[in-house]
Amino acid sequence: MRDLWTLRRQIGYMPGRFSLYPDLSVEENLRFFASVFGTTVEREYEQIAPIYVQLEPFRTRRASALSGGMKQKLALCCALVHRPKILFLDEPTTGVDAVSRREFWELLAKFRAGGLTILVSTPYMDEADRCDRVALMQRGHVLAIDAPKAITASYGRPLFAVRAANRYAAIRALRAYRNTASVYPFGETLHFVDARPNAAPDRITADAADALRAAGITDASISPAQPTIEDVFMARMGAPEGEESAEPRGNAA
DSSP, X not given: OTTHHHHHTTEEEXXXXXXXXXXXXXXXXXXXXXXXXXXXXXXXXXXXXXXXHHHGGGTTSBGGGSOXXXXXXXXXXXXXXXXXXXXXXXXXXXXXXXXXXXXXXXXHHHHHHTTOEEEEEOSOHHHHTTSSSEEEEETTEEEEEEOHHHHHHTOOSOOEEEEOSOHHHHHHHHHHSTTEEEEEEETTEEEEEESOTTOOHHHHHHHHHHHHHHTTOOSOEEEEOOOOHHHHHHHHHOSOTTSOOOSOOOOOO
């Protein structure tokens, strides 16, 4: 392909697995990637400054000795040093602590505000909420593409949060309840959907509470919940292969 390098200069790519040179220092890695694209760290300093100012105190440290969050920032620096027009990130925050994840997305927001197009794959649904558009994918199939708010609005069924001291007993009881369409752990609660399409919310909560009490769970509370992108994904992905789906399916986006 004759135009390969013309195209390559327009693209920044950060793979999911750290793939820089572990025996080179922070500065040596960055200078190498700059030289590949015919530029220098000094020439592109303004471009990478939002990230590099955090790395500069460690510029002589080998990449292998960096923390997970700092490796992530170095990889992002190397992907941006040639001023690409589009940046591809493959699960960039997998295995990174929560503070580093937040800092990383704050950095991405600065570059996006500067006009950079960014395409991110992530298994974390809370990160998807930060994007302008989201594509939900499962087993190579696109389940939905839309703005985050439009995706959550497409859920289309009443969703309830169930709280009980013994969550395991509660989820077992609800899975045995004849009107359950789906129930799954969600943070400190269970998310529950009733199978009856026209049942009123008050009827759903009353009947589910009765089912829980009949199973010996007397401390449960059931309240309406706002669907998230993760709820929509759970609804649209269906059951694993070989199992009958009990999940509600949203409308096609």
